[in-house]
Amino acid sequence: MARDRLIYLPLGGAGEIGMNAYVYGFGPEGKERLILVDLGIAFPDMDSTPGVDVILPDISWLRERAERLEAIFITHGHEDHLGGVGHLLPFLDAPVHARRFTANLARRKLTEKGQNPDAIRIAKPFPEMIAAGPFQVGFLPVSHSIPESSALVIDTPAGRVIHSGDFKIDRSPVVGEPFDADLWAEAAKPGVRALVCDSTNVFSKHEGRSEAEVAPNLKPLVASAKGMFVATTFASNVARLQSLAEAGKAAGRSICLMGRAMRRMTEAAVEEGLLKDFPRTVSPEDAASIPRENLMLIVTGSQGERRAASAQLARGKYFGIELAEGDTFLFSSKTIPGNEKDVARVMNDFSEMGVDVVTDDDGLYHVSGHANRPDLEIVQGIVDPQIVIPMHGEHRHLREHAKLADRLGRLGVVAPNGTMLDLAGNQPRVVDHVETGRTYLDGSILVGQFDGVIRDRVRIALNGHVVVAVMVDDDDEVLEDTWVDLRGLPELTRSGQALASLMEEHLAMQLGRIDTRTAGDDEKLEDMITKGIRKVAQDEIGKRPEVTVLITRLTAE
Known part of the structure; x- marks a missing residue:
């Protein structure tokens, strides 16, 4: 009689940063019951995907086996983990489990798409576990750059797996839960067969920094500004929004949130009780009549996105507001690789206006939400897994993380998108390679990577x-x-x-x-x-x- 398999199959997020989608399965070969961890998106660029609105993982393999899918678990509310829910859930028809804040964001997405928000079920944190076929899954709180992020404790008849999600070791994150080493140790007590782990900052050898270190640097910067003060950061970084708004309030400025994503995140955080005593804000329409030296804008577009508020302001008036010489614009963020040209374009446009552009080059106004190498070493020490499977990173990140695991006396396994591992038995085995790729949201239509639409568009653009x-x-x-x-x-x-x-x-x-x-x-x-x-x-x-x-x-x- 053939033994049951415990499979791990990344459909997105392993070999790239973004578009996370990871399948776990247990059962006889070809009959495994399945769960999906995360369903994210990536963002297009004009060079390779002109005209595309959103890039989604190709879930064809999973769609063909949708009747075996027990549930979907979302680790946190970032777009590269949650953004595909509104587009792809109708093809999977499975319940979605998420913690309260993430569930709030997911329900908004389904409502916007005219879908039933009741498909989203609110999960309580570990040690509570959710039954999904042969799996028991618990949400293990972690600190990250968005509230209520969680690792997943995945129990199977073949052993326990911990899927880290995005995380860092931050014991004072301003908003959200601090990293709890004791709770992680409790989750590791039964023994952990595999740790599937975030690899984003594996090359960063210095210790990670806390979100609490940013706020003291923001207040004197805002207080010393002469004209209008504008700051951009990731809309999902609720803790940073709080710190920026408090810095503006302390300087006697009216606060205006500008950008749909910024307002949506803040509303959700207030609704779920994560943001308390957030400074009162004014609307963009009212902000236009406030003297510039008394105004602070917190805007979307930290990555130079053309339709976001930062780029709109860089091109001229936006909601009747126009930046001028003597104003200050702060990038309280890190530029994601690939976005350098877009960010530089916005910076230069502001510079031509005479606006003083402040960045995080000195490490004063931003901290990463991902674990640096020392954090990864600490977590491996707490969890003590038999196997470490790096994910959430480009191939070079995965390979370096696997080497780190090997040096720490554990088995590191590189499994990029489409690699199906069987984690049951004494050694992990590659048992299949699944064709993976991308699906493009082009306007209101989902287009396959090999359908030729985007290829023809690129050819026309080039030739x-x-x-x-x-x-x-x-x-x-x-x-x-x-x-x-x-x-x-x-x-x-x-x-x-x-x-x-x-x-x-x-x-x-x-x-x-x-x-x-x-x-x-x-x-x-x-x-x-x-x-x-x-x-x-x-x-x-x-x-x-x-x-x-x-x-x-x-x-x-």
Whole structure:
């Protein structure tokens, strides 16, 4: 009789930062009952995903086995762990468990999408456990940069797994629960087969810093500012919002929260009792009439997002408010790798206005929400797992974290997206490789990574586009009135001639020589025209554009 398997399968988040989705399963091969940990998103960029609104994990493997899915567990409310719920939950139809604050955010997402918010169930913290098929799952509180973050204690017939979620060791996090080493030790008492662990800051060798260290630095900065003071941070960092708002209040400034995500997070935190005595705020409309030296804005857009409040202010007026020389803009945040150009663009736009831009280059105004290497070592010492499986990191992070586990006398296993591990038995085994990828939210439509939509859009952006219209009569003779239209290409060639006219002249000669067999076959005719257009473009401007050929066939009445 075949033994049961305990499988671990990352569909997103292992080998990248963002888009977290991790499957656990227990049972006979091919019949395992499943749970899903997190269902997050990643954000697009104009270089590789132009026009895309959101990037989601490809959950095709799980959708095909949705009848075996017992439940979904969300570790915390960050978009890269929660953001996919509103888009993908209808395909999975399973209950979603989360702690109260995270559940509040999840229910808002479902309501916005016209879905039933009752699918979200509120979980109490460990040691309370939730039954889900062969699993018992508990929410183990951790400190992070958003309240009520949790690791998961996952009990299975093959042993206990602890899934860390995002965490840091912070014993004074301002808002939310401090790291509780005793509670973690209690969770580890039965023995832990595997620790599946955050790897984001594995290369940072200094000890992590507490959120409480930021507030004392903010107050003198805000107090010394002469004009308007504006700060941006991650909207989900409720503790930082509290510290910033208190610094503004202490300086005698009116506080305005600007940006939908900022207001949504604050409202949820107040509703759940996490934010108490938050300074009174004014609306953006009222803020426009307050003297600038008496005003503090706390705005979204710490990563330079074009539609967020920071970028809007950098481009000019926003809600009637305009920054000017002598104002101060603080980035109380870290720039996520890949966002450097967007952030620099916003900074430079402010600089051109005469705004003083303050960053966290000196480590005064931001602390990370992720565990540095010393924190990882401490947690491994508390949990003492047999196996360490790094997650939440690029491949280099996973590999370095596995090396760290090996040096500490434990077995580190690198399992990037699509790698299915069996954790039952004496040694973890790779038992399958699942095709994983991305799903794009493009407008209101979900588009597969290999559907060609985004690929074609990138090609057009890189190469330009030529539309060619030809007419063919009922005798399969191509008429002379061939028409060319250019998009994203220069109108004139190096010699100053009109590119479209050169293409039309080339086609006139080319089409005047073809036989009726080619003219009568749409595929052959399109191929010939495409090659001709690309040859002219290559010769004249050094580009090979995308070509669309419109063939109209005339028939005698």
